[in-house]
Amino acid sequence: MTAPVRSERPSIFDRFTRNRRGLVGGLVVAIMLTAGALAPALAPQSYSSQSLLNRLQPPSAAHWLGTDGFGRDVLSRVIWGSRVSLEIALFATALSLVVGTAVGSVAGYFGGGVDTAIMRAADVFLSVPALFLILIVVALFGASLANTALVIALVTWAPVGRIVRSECLSLRNRDFVHAAAALGAGHARILGRHLLVNALPIVIVQASLLLGQTILIESGLSYLGLGAQPPLPSWGNMVVEGRQFLASAWWIATFPGLAIFVTVLGFNLFGDGLRDASDPTLRGHSP
Amino acid sequence: MEPGLRTYILKRVGFAVLMLVGVSIILFTIMRLAPGGPEAVLIGGEFSQEAAAQIRQRLGLDRPLALQYLGWAGGALRGDLGRSFKTGDPVAALILDRLGPTIQLTFGALALALVVAVPLGVVAAVRRGTIWDTLGSAVALFGVSFPSFWLGIMLILLFSEVFHVLPPSGLSEYGREAELAARVRHAILPTLTLGLIQMASFMRFTRSSLLEVLRQDYVRTARAKGLSGGRVVWRHALRNALIPVVTVVGLSLPTLVGGAVLTETVFAWPGIGRLAVGAVFERDYPVIMGVNLMVAAVVISANLLTDLAYCVIDPRISYR
Numbered sequence: 001m002t003a004p005v006r007s008e009r010p011s012i013f014d015r016f017t018r019n020r021r022g023l024v025g026g027l028v029v030a031i032m033l034t035a036g037a038l039a040p041a042l043a044p045q046s047y048s049s050q051s052l053l054n055r056l057q058p059p060s061a062a063h064w065l066g067t068d069g070f071g072r073d074v075l076s077r078v079i080w081g082s083r084v085s086l087e088i089a090l091f092a093t094a095l096s097l098v099v100g101t102a103v104g105s106v107a108g109y110f111g112g113g114v115d116t117a118i119m120r121a122a123d124v125f126l127s128v129p130a131l132f133l134i135l136i137v138v139a140l141f142g143a144s145l146a147n148t149a150l151v152i153a154l155v156t157w158a159p160v161g162r163i164v165r166s167e168c169l170s171l172r173n174r175d176f177v178h179a180a181a182a183l184g185a186g187h188a189r190i191l192g193r194h195l196l197v198n199a200l201p202i203v204i205v206q207a208s209l210l211l212g213q214t215i216l217i218e219s220g221l222s223y224l225g226l227g228a229q230p231p232l233p234s235w236g237n238m239v240v241e242g243r244q245f246l247a248s249a250w251w252i253a254t255f256p257g258l259a260i261f262v263t264v265l266g267f268n269l270f271g272d273g274l275r276d277a278s279d280p281t282l283r284g285h286s287p
Numbered sequence: 288m289e290p291g292l293r294t295y296i297l298k299r300v301g302f303a304v305l306m307l308v309g310v311s312i313i314l315f316t317i318m319r320l321a322p323g324g325p326e327a328v329l330i331g332g333e334f335s336q337e338a339a340a341q342i343r344q345r346l347g348l349d350r351p352l353a354l355q356y357l358g359w360a361g362g363a364l365r366g367d368l369g370r371s372f373k374t375g376d377p378v379a380a381l382i383l384d385r386l387g388p389t390i391q392l393t394f395g396a397l398a399l400a401l402v403v404a405v406p407l408g409v410v411a412a413v414r415r416g417t418i419w420d421t422l423g424s425a426v427a428l429f430g431v432s433f434p435s436f437w438l439g440i441m442l443i444l445l446f447s448e449v450f451h452v453l454p455p456s457g458l459s460e461y462g463r464e465a466e467l468a469a470r471v472r473h474a475i476l477p478t479l480t481l482g483l484i485q486m487a488s489f490m491r492f493t494r495s496s497l498l499e500v501l502r503q504d505y506v507r508t509a510r511a512k513g514l515s516g517g518r519v520v521w522r523h524a525l526r527n528a529l530i531p532v533v534t535v536v537g538l539s540l541p542t543l544v545g546g547a548v549l550t551e552t553v554f555a556w557p558g559i560g561r562l563a564v565g566a567v568f569e570r571d572y573p574v575i576m577g578v579n580l581m582v583a584a585v586v587i588s589a590n591l592l593t594d595l596a597y598c599v600i601d602p603r604i605s606y607r
Contacts, residue, residue: 220549
């Protein structure tokens with residue numbers, strides 16, 4: 001007997017590594033996550049150490065990205081700032097995926113009244129402009145990490161739920177699901193072991209795209225003064241502080257914003273690459 | 288009108304009203320559950336418990352939550368959204384005052400986005416795999432990755448600080464009487480900011496929708512008849528390809544209005560978004576409720592109209 005031959009079809013991993021844009025995105029994401037995790041070791045200076053003699057210095061060998069209005073090193077603050085953004089983004093995305101996946105799979109699997117009720121609730125959440133709702137909750141309840149993450153999850157679960165639902169709708173009538181039911185598998189087992197496992201690639205793709213979105217939302221909140229409070233740096237509040245020096249010191253507002261853009265671009269490229277790898281027929285089709 | 292369609296429309300309108308009620312209840316509850324209230328902002332500094340209680344009573348905040356809601360909803364039905372806690376002005380008047388600039392900004396951005404995105408999407412689909420396609424997907428990708436407030440600031444840096452060709456902000460200083468030229472000059476950067484962000488999804492949708500349609504048999508028939516490529520695309524394919532794009536435009540309204548909040552803040556644009564931000568910081572409940580209800584109403588009606596437009600544009604869709 002010979003060992004069973006695996007199919008010749010390239011694996012998701014193989015297809016992903018051949019996707020140059022996806023790889024670049026993955027690399028950017030990895031660099032940013034590392035920077036956030038190792039901020040204390042990587043940042044040349046503390047995020048709060050001031051030096052009024054060194055105010056508003058342009059980028060130089062000593063301060064690669066220049067210094068801000070308090071003489072603080074902009075590079076160090078950008079590195080520290082990645083922590084705040086990424087923490088909230090990871091937390092909010094995890095929450096949104098758990099809720100969206102649970103709700104969406106139940107709606108798609110059971111269908112009927114359950115499906116209608118859940119999807120109508122999703123419609124209500126989709127029709128409130130997200131930023132308005134987030135603004136209200138964060139301003140009234142306080143801008144803690146937990147509050148911000150919770151409310152971002154509150155406005156982002158609905159699209160995830162819709163996507164998971166439609167995936168489960170199309171999976172539930174497949175032969176392997178009928179076979180599992182015929183063998184006596186209960187609802188929980190079919191959902192967990194058969195539907196969700198097959199919907200997983202789509203959920204992972206959503207995770208990557210959602211991380212980019214939540215970083216944008218968080219930075220917007222910070223910009224409005226509803227994120228991390230000074231002196232703790234977040235990319236959004238650094239842009240606000242740089243705004244007043246725009247005419248004399250362009251680097252203060254420019255680099256933190258660039259960090260947001262590059263990180264979000266990285267997550268989007270990574271997500272697109274993953275989607276193309278997991279299902280080549282979807283290439284270029286997503287909104 | 289056939290009966291099926293009429294029932295469908297009635298059902299959809301009924302549901303839209305229900306949704307609006309749902310949104311208002313959610314908002315009302317969230318606001319009243321929040322710790323702290325408007326009294327701290329109104330009095331400012333130190334204050335006694337009695338003074339706070341007095342203010343809460345004057346504003347009607349001491350009544351049971353359900354009664355407060357019913358009182359507010361009753362007024363709202365008659366078009367009375369209450370008065371601002373802070374200034375005492377009628378909320379409806381405050382909103383009307385700020386509505387014009389926001390409508391100008393969002394519709395300008397929407398028009399700009401469509402004018403650029405649809406042709407770019409068409410070219411990207413027709414010349415699939417060429418440099419145009421790559422350019423199109425770059426625009427789409429950048430559009431969804433830019434933080435709008437930063438894009439706005441970078442545009443200010445470029446056009447106001449470096450080249451000194453456009454004003455950075457401050458439409459409010461000129462007010463309503465400002466001459467047209469000044470108003471247009473002030474509108475360019477905010478509209479560009481919001482439009483660039485919005486372009487991405489329109490362009491992606493036009494491209495993928497047109498690619499889908501170009502594969503259809505009737506397109507092949509049109510080609511086989513000997514029609515030129517351009518005629519086939521613009522006269523035959525694009526019409527059908529734009530149907531899903533209409534939906535996306537309708538669905539993009541929440542993002543557009545949300546984006547207006549940040550854009551208005553960056554450019555000191557005297558619109559609804561800044562009104563909302565200010566009200567939230569001052570805990571001006573009636574203004575928060577009024578603005579959000581109005582925005583939700585606009586979004587819900589836009590979704591409703593999109594769905595109904597669908598029935599008219601595409602007779603194949605069945606109403607259930």
